[in-house]
Amino acid sequence: MFESLVQDNFCQSSAQFSQILASLTPSLQSLMTAARFALKNAANEDYLFPHFPQTNVQELMLKYETQNELLTAEDLTNIENDVPFSEQPPTPSPQDTEDPLISAWKILVWKKRQSRYERIRIQKHSDVITGEIQEEEMFNLDDKQLLSRQQITMRMESDRESHKRSKETLWIVNRPHEPNYVTEEEFAHNYWNKVQKMSSEEYSSLLDVLGDLNKLVRSSFKDNIA
Amino acid sequence: MSDKQRRTLPPSGPRSSRRPQGDWVREKERDYDNERDRDRDRDSRDRDRDFDREYSHESSRDGGYLNGSKYRSYKSSSSSSSSKYYGGPGDPRRYSERDNYRPGRNFEQESNGANSHNTNIPPRSRPLGPSGAKRPFPAEPRSFRDESSRKRHEVDDLREDLGSKKVNLIALPRGPRSELTQLTTPSGPSAGRIKGKFGRGGYSFKGSERPPRPTGPSGAVSASRFHNSADSSKSGAVVPLKTRSVAPKYKKSQVYSVKIERGDEVFKRVQQVGEGTYGKVYKAINVITHEHVALKKLRLESEREGFPITAIREMKLLQLFDHPNVIGLLEMMVEYNYIYMIFDYMDHDLTGLLTHPDLHLQELHRKHMFKQLMEGLEYLHKKRVIHRDIKGSNILLDNKGALRIADFGLARTMKIVHEGESPDYTNRVITIWYRPPELLLGLTDYGREVDIWGVGCLLIELYTKVSPFQGFEEIGQLYRIFSIMGTPTLENWPDIDKLPWFEMLQPAVHKSSTFHEKYSTVLSEQAFDLALKLLTLNPSQRYTATQALEHQYFREDPQPEPLTEILLTIEGEWHEFETKKQRRKERKRLQDLANTQAKEKEGPTKEEGTVNPQTNEIAPLLLPSVSMNTSVREETSSLGMA
Structure with a gap:
């Protein structure tokens, strides 16, 4: 009985969530509604928060960050021989059971590898241009496969905008509903432990700033004898 | 501007300021007459209600961030007055404490004086605008009546109180507030400053009642204004009340700011010298x-979310600075x-x-100019401030060749970051010609280096x-940088x-x-x-700025020297704003000339070269035939036209 109830609940919220997702519009309100629903029913919906094989993702992320391990020995040989990068991007097939997150990271790593490969190859083998060169030629703006000038500008702008938005909620702290006051533990977790000890350099610079400010204020007081 | 005109200014500054001057003055006079008629019909309740609304309106706007003496005095005096009568907050405690414990002050005597003189008499007029301007009564929203009715009883009580002093409230003059508030008498130590006379450390006076002249931080300016304000009171149409209390004697050292109520403008605008997103800059005397x-x-009319945080940041930073090569904020002023x-x-x-x-x-x-620039920048950087808008303007x-870094509208202090953290600032900073490549490539974890690129350009x-590097947008700018720097x-x-x-x-x-x-041939070897x-x-x-100052460039001969002589011989003042305006004018003249010539030739085709009406570009063919001054030539070459 209990199991069937849980099952019902699961199906219900799952169906509801599918409906929300189907009618999702790019408006912020719609996205917020969907996110709120997902968080509220997180316990019922295992598929929403799958357990990724963390190690795989971390490995890929590390690979993305570290430049030295990105290129294989074969790549280096190909660069020496001035062979253009030819490897196709990893495309996950519909039957593939691999987690989409891992597939996404694999594509990113491939892209980074290609970029680095071409950068080194151009520097090693292409002629150094000393004269005038057009903008389109420098950034390959005429290549239809790559982003156009307008697209690049738009992406820059939207990146800035999302960066700005991401900072709008920085001050938000997740507080427990009870108790109504800030407990010592909560204070320590949210505030106290977030402030780290200053290094001696930082400390002296802080003192300098404070000292200057003190001097400034002192000199502005008229009954200052000094 | 006369006192009469000033008191009848239209309620909304921005809108009214756009009107033509002639109409405005006429309308002001009309308004004044209307207001005078209206005044006769108004009873003290209306007055009281308007005061309350105006006060709340002003106080909701102020935010309490400003430190200008004028502003501070206004705010404090109005808040202290309201606190007695409406139970609003009084002056911050710390100010009272600071003033009370001043050496040489007879605390006890003043306390006793307060008890004997203190009355519950509220201000009998609306508060003035910070500059002393009195605005007419705006239309009253209906919802407000309920709020104000609460206070009517208090007004009635007050009328009774005043009745014993034989003061007819209804017939009270409606002049500047300081005249009316003379009803109040000094109270205890912290309240020893009479409302309207003494704000939070503020001071004002009227007529012959002249306290010792203050000297101090605001220096000669404040002292002179102080002195002059007596003249302005003469022009006021208001008759001061006979009942007047004796102001307590204050030592010079006890006066920290001066409240000024003048009929005339202290700063008279001469001309506009700059414009930006923040607003406009005027030269004034x-x-x-x-x-x-x-x-x-500051441009506030376009602000939807209150007082701009960038302006607050700018004021906050400017107060920190004390360096000959960094601009100093003299004061803040609130007017209309x-x-x-x-x-x-x-x-x-x-x-x-x-x-x-x-x-x-x-x-x-x-060398002298650049050294000053680097010293100013080094000072800012040592204070952990990034300017983020280094450019020529x-x-x-x-005139003596002294250089100062100005405009801290985009500046910020650097965060203290620890391992694993990133500063994460916005990269939408710095005028594009002076923006370094890392910002053009989207970096958000930057530091002082972004300013250094700008001074390199300078x-x-x-x-x-x-x-x-003169690009139009990010990609173009990066292209220009890479074209020259590789x-x-x-x-x-x-x-x-x-x-x-x-x-x-x-x-x-x-x-x-x-x-x-x-x-390499244009610049000296070390430069x-x-x-x-x-x-x-x-x-x-x-x-870094420090490394730059240690460079051989500043050590080798010729040693830096100010260009005083040259600057003194230069006629006029040269700001980007005016020169740009001049260029626009010149370009328009050229365009008109080109159009006339084109018409004379009976409409030559675009290839033959005249003006492209869409882009306003002057085609190269025409340029040599037209006499252009240097600045126009530079402008056109910088725009890639010539």
């Missing part, structure tokens, strides 16, 4: 000291709902000055008079691919630097070397 100042009028920042007036800005056709700078002059110069500009290599900028937008803007070619051939170090593509290898 202090009518008392006859000193020139710059008024930066506008907020002004008042700075020392500087005659020129670098961009404006460099467009002067007869300016021939020598190495020692350039923000570098100001006076160093070249001092020699060539034009900015080295595309980044694995050696000089290995980790460029970590920048957020590098994938989108990765150079597809290997372009060598043309910096040497372009500038060229310094410029190269300041304009290093990789921000981690770029020189």
